[in-house]
Amino acid sequence: MPTSTELITSTLTETFDLDPAEVTPERTFEDLGLDSLALVEMGLMLQERTGLSLEDIPLTTTIGGLAALMDAQDAGALTAAPNSGT
Secondary structure (H helix, E strand, O other): OOOHHHHHHHHHHHHHOOOHHHOOOOOEOOOOOOOHHHHHHHHHHHHHHHOOOOOOOOOOOEHHHHHHHHHHHHHHHHHHOOOOOO
16 A cells, blocks of 8 residues: 555646656645645545545645645544454
8 A cells, every 4th residue: 555645646646747756745735836726636536545534735735744644644543443353
């Protein structure tokens, strides 16, 4: 399974035709030329792929910051899941 950073990068490069070399963890979505509508579209695509709720992402968020948020949400979902007894 791809990491959150890899998932964000692939979504950005496939959807918005961005150069993968420019999509680095320290770049903000604003740096990459995305506007708020594009960011909402990306958030919905990531939500569809991961099941994580990604709303109100500021344009000044870095790719690394969003990946950390996704990882934290995913970890929270795992710890909140009932124990399967295995």
